[in-house]
Amino acid sequence: MENKEYTLSVFSENKVGLLNRVVSIFTRRYVNIESLNTSESSMTDVYRYTIVVTTTEEMVKKLCAQLEKQIEVLKAFYYENDEIVYQEIALYKVPTAVFLEGNHVEKLIRAHNARILDIEKEYIVLEKTGHKSETEALLRELEQIGIYEFVRSGRISITRPMEQLNNYLKTLEAHQNVN
Amino acid sequence: MKYYHKEETANGQAKSPVKTEYISGAEAVLKCLLAEGVDTIFGYPGGAIMPVYDALYDYQDQINHILPRHEQGAIHAAEGYARVTRQTGVCMATSGPGALNLATGIADAIMDSVPLVCITGQVFSHVLGSDAFQETDVIGCTNSISKWNCQITRPEQIPEAFAKAFYIANSGRPGPVVIDITKDAQNGKFDFSYQSTKYIRSYHPLPKPKKDAIQNAADLINAAKKPFILAGHGIQIAGAQEEFKTFVEKTGIPLGCTIHGLSSIPNSHPLHMGMLGMHGNYGPNIKTNECDVLIAIGMRFDDRVTGKLSEYATQAKVIHIEIDPSEINKNVHADVAVLADAKDALKALIPLVKKKSYPEWYAEFAACDKMEYEKVIQRDMQANAKNEMRMGQVVKEVSDQTKGQAVVVTDVGQHQMVAARYYNYLSTNQWVSSGGAGTMGYGLPAAFGAKYAQPEREVVCFVGDGGFQMTLQELGMCSQWNVGVKIVLLDNNYLGMVRQWQQLFFDRRYSSVELQNPDFLKIAEGFGVKGRHITDPKDLKEAVAEMLAFDGPYLLHVSVEKEENIFPMVPSGCSISDTRLE
Ligand SMILES: Cc1ncc(C[n+]2csc(CCOP(=O)(O)OP(=O)(O)O)c2C)c(N)n1
Numbered sequence A: 001m002e003n004k005e006y007t008l009s010v011f012s013e014n015k016v017g018l019l020n021r022v023v024s025i026f027t028r029r030y031v032n033i034e035s036l037n038t039s040e041s042s043m044t045d046v047y048r049y050t051i052v053v054t055t056t057e058e059m060v061k062k063l064c065a066q067l068e069k070q071i072e073v074l075k076a077f078y079y080e081n082d083e084i085v086y087q088e089i090a091l092y093k094v095p096t097a098v099f100l101e102g103n104h105v106e107k108l109i110r111a112h113n114a115r116i117l118d119i120e121k122e123y124i125v126l127e128k129t130g131h132k133s134e135t136e137a138l139l140r141e142l143e144q145i146g147i148y149e150f151v152r153s154g155r156i157s158i159t160r161p162m163e164q165l166n167n168y169l170k171t172l173e174a175h176q177n178v179n
Numbered sequence B: 001m002k003y004y005h006k007e008e009t010a011n012g013q014a015k016s017p018v019k020t021e022y023i024s025g026a027e028a029v030l031k032c033l034l035a036e037g038v039d040t041i042f043g044y045p046g047g048a049i050m051p052v053y054d055a056l057y058d059y060q061d062q063i064n065h066i067l068p069r070h071e072q073g074a075i076h077a078a079e080g081y082a083r084v085t086r087q088t089g090v091c092m093a094t095s096g097p098g099a100l101n102l103a104t105g106i107a108d109a110i111m112d113s114v115p116l117v118c119i120t121g122q123v124f125s126h127v128l129g130s131d132a133f134q135e136t137d138v139i140g141c142t143n144s145i146s147k148w149n150c151q152i153t154r155p156e157q158i159p160e161a162f163a164k165a166f167y168i169a170n171s172g173r174p175g176p177v178v179i180d181i182t183k184d185a186q187n188g189k190f191d192f193s194y195q196s197t198k199y200i201r202s203y204h205p206l207p208k209p210k211k212d213a214i215q216n217a218a219d220l221i222n223a224a225k226k227p228f229i230l231a232g233h234g235i236q237i238a239g240a241q242e243e244f245k246t247f248v249e250k251t252g253i254p255l256g257c258t259i260h261g262l263s264s265i266p267n268s269h270p271l272h273m274g275m276l277g278m279h280g281n282y283g284p285n286i287k288t289n290e291c292d293v294l295i296a297i298g299m300r301f302d303d304r305v306t307g308k309l310s311e312y313a314t315q316a317k318v319i320h321i322e323i324d325p326s327e328i329n330k331n332v333h334a335d336v337a338v339l340a341d342a343k344d345a346l347k348a349l350i351p352l353v354k355k356k357s358y359p360e361w362y363a364e365f366a367a368c369d370k371m372e373y374e375k376v377i378q379r380d381m382q383a384n385a386k387n388e389m390r391m392g393q394v395v396k397e398v399s400d401q402t403k404g405q406a407v408v409v410t411d412v413g414q415h416q417m418v419a420a421r422y423y424n425y426l427s428t429n430q431w432v433s434s435g436g437a438g439t440m441g442y443g444l445p446a447a448f449g450a451k452y453a454q455p456e457r458e459v460v461c462f463v464g465d466g467g468f469q470m471t472l473q474e475l476g477m478c479s480q481w482n483v484g485v486k487i488v489l490l491d492n493n494y495l496g497m498v499r500q501w502q503q504l505f506f507d508r509r510y511s512s513v514e515l516q517n518p519d520f521l522k523i524a525e526g527f528g529v530k531g532r533h534i535t536d537p538k539d540l541k542e543a544v545a546e547m548l549a550f551d552g553p554y555l556l557h558v559s560v561e562k563e564e565n566i567f568p569m570v571p572s573g574c575s576i577s578d579t580r581l582e
């Protein structure tokens, strides 16, 4: 089976220490986590992990099963890239001096659809959102004129199919009322 | 101080009053245990758990506390207790080294699906993370070996944590849970009330079998020509022995047991073809690769069962009945997956399956049995040319004299395989052994727990000379509580199982497997445990009788052949079709 990039969306209760369990499911199976983001979801009390891995579909199914086995995990979904809309954000700190030399930088900003967040005497902070290849491309160009610092966030994603979890939770709650 | 606390609901109506008591967290722990029907704790005190021990002083009339000689003894005893009763075992330890001494047992319990609640003391919450005396990150350390764990830093968290813990430990696929309680949470007082739970939003342990899956399974079964059943631990965990027997008899399908499936149906049943796995019986292993439909019930296709996966049952359609969704398609692809516990699944299946019989297919198993008998069993049942006893012979004698009714507890090694192979299991819930983890040192304390839980049953513990020395200090526990475990020490003066591998796969390069053993009888005597040593096969019968007749713990030290090998054997990494008989 071939390796592919998969994005996992994991929904869980908010519990201290759960992240540790989540991560060890990957490390135990020698699967590298390429990016990880956690945040609250649209539902209060429900947390959402977005995890990117490159592995086989067989492995990603097993990972989801192991994730769902964790008591506080509500549901784990996995997606291929064409099933999601996803973004990352990158910040770049570059010397102010090079900015002042001609309109080279301005062109760069326009071409990459980046924006300036902060201007100081010594440095300027740029922000760009996009896929990894896009934030990477800007980085390569800025590197040529000098860069102090660079950071990229984990991936966040929204599924193209309508969100399945809301429905899932509703059935759970209906189930509870029956019990 | 007792008072009533009234809760108002949203619409202003008073709910039924919840009775609360203002008590310490430590006392609350005991009240939670009592509310869950716990009568025994296996534990070891220390600084961070002292408030609970102090509270225990006033509860001695309601709850038994067993003091082992090492925390590992406590947790294996709790496992033994849980294995025979199928109720949650409870163990307790202090922080740091105490908690870590439980770790082996926690890992053991998750592998073998044993329900445990493990309570550990923790340093004061204000010093957490400061490397305080005897502080270890118990939650971090137990994440990957527990079904669930949680840390409690305030007394008010105690009731809910315990309610969840008991529900989680013994529902769905059972397993160990860990509750780590800081000392200030034990000391603090609060309004205690307890309500057990059977609902956690994110946890759905008992899936109902799906109708179409059941129908598909029944269709496969009804059309099969050479079907075969793999019976796992899940049958006894679900209490599905009756349903299983009905299913087997109606379908007429022969079965093999995994090691933990032993005693899910009596060995004497004509459709019971023996044990699966690396040292299982010849027929069940060979025929797994010849059947057309494989029905796996409550088992997880462990590598010790499957051998080389890519050559495992590739010809068969597989029906996997299993309660843990993560086991489906983990190792072996399921053509039909029935996600349910064994009892519900079998109940649903029984009316849909046809009454059948497969005489020619049975005859194939019988032919395998004949080969195994001639090449292996016959030999294992008698002393060698030097008149040294063989392990199989000893196990057979114990089996005969206990009429196949004893609870058999083992340690890990060759003697374990022999006990699995040659004891004639005629009762149920009578196999207590460390399978998934293979934890040496498990035997004696687990036997204590089993016997303590069910004193009316005969409990025989087969141990090797190596593993016995890992936890033999628990003779002290047997003696202190006068728990009549019958220990049969099968002494080959070797770490036999490792020696066997060195002989077969490492050119007889015996590397660190020979032991200088102590005088085991003197050790037993030192603990106040009676014993006897035999070397001559002519003494075997009478010595076993003497052991069984003795009221109290007893050590029968049997010197056996030193370089005995266990066969049949599926060498690791080989296909089960390549099972070796010699
Ligand atoms: C704690 C632990 N350490 C090491 C092993 C590896 N091991 C498996 S069987 C075995 C030998 C056991 O020797 P003994 O208790 O004398 O039993 P025998 O095989 O001789 O019957 C060893 C060392 C293990 N299973 N558990």
Ligand SMILES: [Mg+2]
Pocket (backbone or CB within 6 Å): B413, B464, B465, B466, B490, B491, B492, B493, B494, B495, B496
């Ligand atoms: Mg030995």
